[in-house]
Amino acid sequence: MTTTPEQKKEPSIGADASKPFVLKPFVEIINISKNFDNFVAVSGINLQIAEGEIFALLGSSGCGKSTLLRMLAGLETPTTGEIIIDGQDMASIPPFKRPINMMFQSYALFPHMTVEKNVAFGLKQDRVPKKQIKERVMEILKLVEMEAYAKRKSHQLSGGQMQRVALARILVKRPKLLLLDEPMAALDKKLRAQMQIELVDILEDVGVTCIMVTHDQEEAMTMASRIAVMDKGSIIQTGPPSVVYEFPNSRFTAEFIGSVNLFHGKIVEDAADHAIIRCEEIENDVYIDHGVTGTADMLVSVAIRPEKMIVTHDKPDEKYNWTQGIVEDIVYLGSFSTYYVKLTNGKRAIATQANLNRTIHERPTWEQKVYLSWLPVSGVMLTK
């Protein structure tokens, strides 16, 4: 196969294995802040992202995640801080010269152009030769399975098709960094689940580094290899989805990602390999298999996920990690049921149980007295 000289010169978009990110992060955000008049949208964010990573900024609306994304794209100027991409400081580079492309929440297709022209637009700005533009446009439309729609205009496309075109339009430019702003927000629920997987497949195929913004934790966990949970302009926790879910570092993360039972209490025993916490809301002490760097009598919270709660009719034999209550409500969801249990002191706890067999009579029912228990490895102690 022969290649033209132009093609040889172009950098590969795939992840370069010879450059380990541990030594040199691909995207570096250093102490970035953004103020609008008197409102602080983003305050002092530091973030490092490796090449080829799909990274999600997760937070509720107004937490500053979109502002951060727009600063990366160059559509907002940071008040303080630096953005370095592939060793290049972005401060003096206007948005139309950055090696970064963004997919907008509304997809922002040009309504007066066909799909083909939309995709070709970015290449035309780079003065790529006409013949190459045509080849690359067709190649990318094939990748997103939209080549049959090349001559259509944006109003002739469905939501999912518009998303593919928007993706093709930025991928065709072979950017160093891809930004996705709420990529699924304009799609209905069923299509969303399907497109999340497809989008990740395409991104991994191309191997491009990608930062996405979402308020949907399920979406972030499905698509991203790492998540940053944001609140009020700061990052609360960064890590792979499983770490953020299983080892939340604060009450905010625990409550924001999934649902959680939080019990407040104080430490009565703190050792290297375990800790015992006394909570007023539950009858027995809580035994956790990890210690904290804290003092005795320190006020802490214990977080236990609903699926880690075990619902039984019989009283557990253990000394620790159980409490009792009355079943107040049951939500049957097919594969599992959620039990709302009112504890003796009035606090409501949530427990989900997988419906492993078809018999219903053995499961707890309304107004029944039940015991909730959990393992020492299930609870997480939170000091923040």
Add this chain to the structure above:
Amino acid sequence: MKGRTSYKMIIVLALGYAFLFGPIVILIVYSFNASKLVTVWGGFSLKWYGELLKDKGILDAFWNSLRIAFCTAGFATALGTIAGYVMARFGRFRGHTTFASTITAPLVMPEVITGLASLLLFVSMERIIGWPQGRGMLTIWIAHVTFATAFVAIIVSSRLRDMDLSIEEAALDLGAPPLKVFFVITLPIIAPALISGWLLAFTLSLDDLVITSFVAGPGSTTLPMKVFSAARLGISPKINAIGTLIVLIASFFIVSFSIISFKMEKKRKREAQQAFENN
């Protein structure tokens, strides 16, 4: 019950239309009157249209009006688009409110005031810098551009506010410098608003009497001025004839513009429907 309601509604509708269009219908009917008396019907005739073609004064005034309206519409559309863009896209810069209110002031200013102010401006400018020399087509054009720009700016800025800002940002993000984004993305998308603005500026200029009277000079009589002065000397059916012609031309443009945009909208909706059904 339903029949009676719609019967009443039709009467109300007819009365409304009669109130709006009755005078115009009478004007058109009497333009075909054979009698020289405007208010007495003397049989059907086209003679006033023939007379009209022979009246060089009216034809000249009509030609003047057309030229001024054409130039005004073009220039006002260009200026109004820039002003509208600044109002809609530049955020709350220093002096934003002052800018927006001075641009839109001619909308609420009484025409007499605008006309008088323009006249005073032209007179003192001539005295101080020697330009514009005297009053004529040029001064009428400048005065018309001033107020027509306001209307175009309003139309364009409201269209721009409706437009998804991220479309422009996407173009910027894909590598087009700001000026190119404006010409290649923004302008084509707001083109319908520019056409409406142009048509509005054209009609406003064609129609204006008060401001024109203040700033006109010898040899620059426009059609409204001619009609007005003719009417003061006694109404001639020729005026009806020219009125009919203007109504016909205006309706032709308005009707064809609405038909075209209606058809385009219908086609767009049908295609969107198809895209929806195919998935």
